[in-house]
Amino acid sequence: EVDLVESGGGVVLPGGSLRLSCAASELNYDYFAMHWVRQTPGQGLEWVAGMGWNSDKGEYADSVKGRFTISRDNAKHSVYLQMSSLRPEDTAIYYCAKAMDNYVGSGVDVWGQGTTVTVSS
Amino acid sequence: DIQMTQSPSSLSASVGDRVTITCQASRDISGYLNWYQQTPGRAPKLLIYDTLSLRRGVPSRFTGSGNGTDFSFTISSLQPEDFVTYFCQQYESLPITFGRGTRLDMK
Numbered sequence: 001e002v003d004l005v006e007s008g009g010g011v012v013l014p015g016g017s018l019r020l021s022c023a024a025s026e027l028n029y030d031y032f033a034m035h036w037v038r039q040t041p042g043q044g045l046e047w048v049a050g051m052g053w054n055s056d057k058g059e060y061a062d063s064v065k066g067r068f069t070i071s072r073d074n075a076k077h078s079v080y081l082q083m084s085s086l087r088p089e090d091t092a093i094y095y096c097a098k099a100m101d102n103y104v105g106s107g108v109d110v111w112g113q114g115t116t117v118t119v120s121s
Numbered sequence: 122d123i124q125m126t127q128s129p130s131s132l133s134a135s136v137g138d139r140v141t142i143t144c145q146a147s148r149d150i151s152g153y154l155n156w157y158q159q160t161p162g163r164a165p166k167l168l169i170y171d172t173l174s175l176r177r178g179v180p181s182r183f184t185g186s187g188n189g190t191d192f193s194f195t196i197s198s199l200q201p202e203d204f205v206t207y208f209c210q211q212y213e214s215l216p217i218t219f220g221r222g223t224r225l226d227m228k
Contacts, residue, residue, distance in 0.1 A: 035217070045165075045208065045219040061216050095164060107155045107212035109176070111164035 002026040002110055004096045009115030012086055016119070020081040022096030022112055030074040033099035035108055036081045038092035038117075048094070049081060050104040059104050064090075086119045093117075123147050123211050127220025133228040138199045142207055142223045146190045150213035156185055156194045159222075160205045168207075169194065199225075 003025040012018050020036070035050040049070040051058045058070035067086075072079040079096060096112040124147040134140050144154065156169040167176050169185035172192060182197040196203055208222040 037217075044221045045210075047215075047217040047219075050215070050217070059215050100170065105212060105215060107153065107170065107210055107217065109155075109167045109170065111166075113164050 002098055004098060004110060004112035006094065006096045006112045006115040009094065009117045011118045011120060013121055014086060014088060014119055016086050017082070017084040018086065018117060020083070020094055020096075020115060020117075022079045022081075024077040024079075024098070026077070030077065031102055033102055033104045033106060034070075034072060034079040035097045035099060035104075036070060036079075037095045037097050037108070037111075038090075039095065039114070040092045043092075046092075050099070051079070052104045053102040055104070083117070086117075088119050091117060091119050122216055123150060123214060123218050125209055125211055125218050125220040127209055127223060129223060130221060131224040131226060133226045134199055135228045136199050136201060140196050140199060140225065142194045142209075144187075144192045144194075144209035144220045146192070146211055146213075149189050150211045152188060153211055153213040154185075154187070154192050155210045155212070156183075157208055157210065158203075158205055159208070165208070201227075 006022045008020040033052045036048040049060045051070045069082040093114040095114045097108040098110040099106040100109045126145045152172040157165040159165045173185045184195050204225045204227045206224045209220040
């Protein structure tokens with residue numbers, strides 16, 4: 001089973017930017033869509049963004065549209081989440097997650113261990 | 122967006138008990154529903170996909186059922202390691218949405 005390892009979390013000021021990375025352990029990852037999902041104690045789990053296996057177009061939650069950008073580099077078996085104009089309400093554990101199929105509308109089967117983003121002054 | 126109403130939010134039970142958790146979708150999701158288990162501090166783990174398919178390696182005491190808007194997840198005989206949190210996820214349409222989770226406590 002593919003392992004997903006996120007990195008790039010940290011503490012950032014409101015209005016700041018952060019780039020999360022997710023590295024997959026298996027070559028087969030390239031043929032699946034990938035997602036970012038975040039989790040907070042108060043709001044639970046929230047899907048943030050997703051991208052198909054060969055797509056250059058991401059899909060986004062309304063709460064992050066225009067501020068976050070998902071991208072992937074299949075040659076590096078990696079997916080990224082560029083976050084800008086960060087707000088305190090973006091504070092969460094961010095999970096990279098592999099989809100069950102190659103299109104962004106398929107559900108999630110494998111999750112990374114998560115990386116924590118804290119937006120605070 | 123499709124809203125997923127999961128209940129109960131918490132449940133007290135004993136080892137060996139049978140428990141059922143439900144998720145109701147705000148509209149027909151055509152069976153596109155997964156169930157996950159999450160241990161504190163760990164990533165969620167997929168148990169059931171497409172409403173009733175058991176993921177490879179998951180014990181058979183976990184089952185899923187339902188259709189349309191109403192879905193359920195049952196643990197037939199609770200084991201000590203099952204006292205964690207469970208939640209549902211719909212993927213009939215974007216945005217993918219989740220239930221708020223059910224925490225299983227030992228009585």
